Amino acid sequence: MTQDPDLLLSSYDYVLPPELIAQAPAEPRDSARLLVLDRGTGSVTHRHVRDLPDLLDPGDLVVVNRSRVLPCRLLGHKIPSGGRVELLLLRPLADDAWEALVGGRRVADGQRVRIADDVVAEIGGHTPGGREVRFPSIEDVPALLRAHGHMPLPPYIHGYAGDPGRYQTVYAEVEGSAAAPTAGLHFTPELIERLGTRGIGWATVLLHVGLDTFRPIAHEHVMEHKIHTEWAEIDESTAEAIAETKRRHKRAVAIGTTTVRTLEFAARDGAARPFRGSDDLFIVPGHRYQAVDAMLTNFHLPRSSLLLLVAAFAGRERMLEVYETAVRERYRFFSFGDAMLIL
Numbered sequence: 001m002t003q004d005p006d007l008l009l010s011s012y013d014y015v016l017p018p019e020l021i022a023q024a025p026a027e028p029r030d031s032a033r034l035l036v037l038d039r040g041t042g043s044v045t046h047r048h049v050r051d052l053p054d055l056l057d058p059g060d061l062v063v064v065n066r067s068r069v070l071p072c073r074l075l076g077h078k079i080p081s082g083g084r085v086e087l088l089l090l091r092p093l094a095d096d097a098w099e100a101l102v103g104g105r106r107v108a109d110g111q112r113v114r115i116a117d118d119v120v121a122e123i124g125g126h127t128p129g130g131r132e133v134r135f136p137s138i139e140d141v142p143a144l145l146r147a148h149g150h151m152p153l154p155p156y157i158h159g160y161a162g163d164p165g166r167y168q169t170v171y172a173e174v175e176g177s178a179a180a181p182t183a184g185l186h187f188t189p190e191l192i193e194r195l196g197t198r199g200i201g202w203a204t205v206l207l208h209v210g211l212d213t214f215r216p217i218a219h220e221h222v223m224e225h226k227i228h229t230e231w232a233e234i235d236e237s238t239a240e241a242i243a244e245t246k247r248r249h250k251r252a253v254a255i256g257t258t259t260v261r262t263l264e265f266a267a268r269d270g271a272a273r274p275f276r277g278s279d280d281l282f283i284v285p286g287h288r289y290q291a292v293d294a295m296l297t298n299f300h301l302p303r304s305s306l307l308l309l310v311a312a313f314a315g316r317e318r319m320l321e322v323y324e325t326a327v328r329e330r331y332r333f334f335s336f337g338d339a340m341l342i343l
Contacts, residue, residue, distance in 0.1 A: 031049070074089065076121060251343075285312045
């Protein structure tokens with residue numbers, strides 16, 4: 001039986017020159033380049049993020065993810081050997097434990113790791129997404145992270161020594177993410193003000209980004225991939241703002257794939273409804289978008305769930321053509337890179 005190429009992982013590969021992987025953010029934030037794709041006409045134009053107010057219409061609604069990145073990368077040493085261990089805390093579990101990725105040689109269950117003079121972590125067993133980690137003497141782990149943690153920059157960013165606040169959106173409010181909702185990194189207070197002046201609405205959702213958003217797909221048939229849950233919330237005011245926008249035949253514009261997943265999960269029964277809890281939506285071609293009418297997103301890794309998500313919105317072949325254009329035009333890719341607006 002012939003397989004649908006839209007659902008085969010090998011259909012989502014592309015060649016990216018390593019020098020196009022951005023190693024630092026644009027300065028200022030909204031000076032990043034913006035590739036604009038019109039799905040209706042297929043046209044591609046080249047702008048900058050600062051042009052966004054001119055590319056949207058009065059009455060459109062911009063929706064962003066207000067999650068704030070925790071400095072959740074901890075460096076420590078084994079007790080007593082002194083071997084180096086790296087912990088990347090992902091999310092809290094029951095009974096004061098955290099799920100974490102644990103890096104280091106032969107880190108056994110029960111291994112104690114010194115993070116600071118008065119901070120010791122205990123490594124536990126395996127979890128669906130990593131390992132269980134406890135901090136017996138610590139009551140407030142987020143405070144520990146603020147004191148001793150490092151920003152969890154992606155592994156393809158090497159040696160960045162700039163302001164760690166640049167891996168945080170200007171509107172971030174609620175701590176809980178293990179990675180930034182990177183499309184929002186392009187926004188400045190001035191850009192937000194200009195959107196409002198033009199009559200473009202503003203609403204927020206909350207999704208705490210875990211590494212499952214970025215976890216590689218291990219199966220050629222993408223429907224065999226299991227995406228774990230991330231905590232998300234959409235309140236009544238945002239749900240109503242989306243409904244009102246659609247009543248006026250205007251567009252809900254999602255900033256970033258985490259916002260897309262939150263809105264589409266909330267609208268899985270046809271219209272976005274308030275909810276708070278676990279979001280396990282895996283968007284692939286064939287998904288019928290219910291809430292999102294346009295999206296702004298960065299350029300994503302080959303063979304990734306995020307590339308499938310944008311292909312479900314704009315079409316696989318067209319999206320791969322756009323990525324070829326972005327490479328040819330020397331756009332900057334991934335977390336600190338440039339952006340694309342799909343209308």
